[in-house]
Amino acid sequence: GQHLLEVENLHVEFRTRDGVAKVINGVSYHVDAGETLAVLGESGSGKSVTAQTIMGILDTPPGFVTGGAIRFRGKDLLTMPKDERRLVRGEGISMVFQDALSALNPVFTVGFQIAELFRKRRGMSRADGRKRAIELLDQVKIPAAATRINDYPHQFSGGMRQRVMIAMSLALDPEILIADEPTTALDVTVQAQIMDLLAEIRRERNMGMILITHDLGVVADVADRIAVMYAGRIVEQADVHSLYAKPCHPYTMALLDSLPRLDLKGQELNTIKGLPPNLLRIPSGCAFHPRCRMARDICSAERPALIQLGDRASACHFAEELVGRE
Ligand code: SF4
Ligand code: MG
Numbered sequence: 001g002q003h004l005l006e007v008e009n010l011h012v013e014f015r016t017r018d019g020v021a022k023v024i025n026g027v028s029y030h031v032d033a034g035e036t037l038a039v040l041g042e043s044g045s046g047k048s049v050t051a052q053t054i055m056g057i058l059d060t061p062p063g064f065v066t067g068g069a070i071r072f073r074g075k076d077l078l079t080m081p082k083d084e085r086r087l088v089r090g091e092g093i094s095m096v097f098q099d100a101l102s103a104l105n106p107v108f109t110v111g112f113q114i115a116e117l118f119r120k121r122r123g124m125s126r127a128d129g130r131k132r133a134i135e136l137l138d139q140v141k142i143p144a145a146a147t148r149i150n151d152y153p154h155q156f157s158g159g160m161r162q163r164v165m166i167a168m169s170l171a172l173d174p175e176i177l178i179a180d181e182p183t184t185a186l187d188v189t190v191q192a193q194i195m196d197l198l199a200e201i202r203r204e205r206n207m208g209m210i211l212i213t214h215d216l217g218v219v220a221d222v223a224d225r226i227a228v229m230y231a232g233r234i235v236e237q238a239d240v241h242s243l244y245a246k247p248c249h250p251y252t253m254a255l256l257d258s259l260p261r262l263d264l265k266g267q268e269l270n271t272i273k274g275l276p277p278n279l280l281r282i283p284s285g286c287a288f289h290p291r292c293r294m295a296r297d298i299c300s301a302e303r304p305a306l307i308q309l310g311d312r313a314s315a316c317h318f319a320e321e322l323v324g325r326e
Helices: 047-055 082-091 110-122 128-139 156-169 188-205 242-244 250-257 295-299 320-322
Strands: 003-018 019-031 034-042 063-072 094-095 176-180 208-213 225-230 235-238 308-309 311-316
Touching: 003 047, 019 034, 019 047, 019 208, 019 235, 019 250, 034 047, 034 295, 047 063, 047 094, 047 176, 082 094, 082 242, 082 308, 110 128, 128 156, 156 188, 156 235, 176 188, 188 208, 225 242, 235 242, 235 250, 250 320, 308 320, 311 320
Parallel strands: 034 208, 034 225, 094 176, 176 208
Antiparallel strands: 003 019, 003 063, 225 235, 235 311, 308 311
């Protein structure tokens, strides 16, 4: 059937002075109302660029969509007239960015910024817009919302500012919320609070959520499904429990090994050796092969396809063995 949001075989490249960087190389995923898809990967894996392409904000650096479709309620955003697409932004799909300080306008109070959104997009009066702004700040649990709407973004702590950002992203009642590393800039306690808030809001509003992160530790309690990205492709996709219980791609296995464990406090982390690939020169065959502990000759020669094995998918030449193991 049709999904609420469907990314299909998306290809994006950046044409730079040094050459063409293949940033997204055939990504497909979907999200429905009431579920959270986590998109996991190191920086440069293409997870943010996919989100920016969905939002239609892929303008800097010089990014080009070279193939695929992004369907929202069955309509392709990539071929939709600009006016129509602008309406989808905010109302259909909305985004929370990592850096709330640079996403908010520093010279206006947060109340004014939210009220403006209601005035422009909903034709509300300033007074009504302010009322709605207070309600929204209240919903994201900002204490004393009625006075805090008169504050400027820099007057909020990092965590409170991220709540403001979330409030703004909810203003037009989106059906899908994309959160791109929403807690990366925050300390651990505040991170957990923001993740709880996002989960609660997602539940209450029955939204679909795409949670983009490099941190596998953040998503366990919140996500339903996980798509793991590497070099612009999805290398593994599974529901969150199966993925943690039995990762079936060597990259996911390495990511899980690198998680800090409470029972091993003080010990050094198992970081994945080597660097993420240079997207101007993606390694042949399986892009992960230079870093993979399981790599064999076939890995640099042939690119493994993402194959479906039961209710999960893995792009490794040894996927079947990995799925079949005890
Ligand atoms: Fe490793 Fe080969 Fe599987 Fe790639 S295809 S993840 S290099 S074993
Ligand atoms: Mg990013």
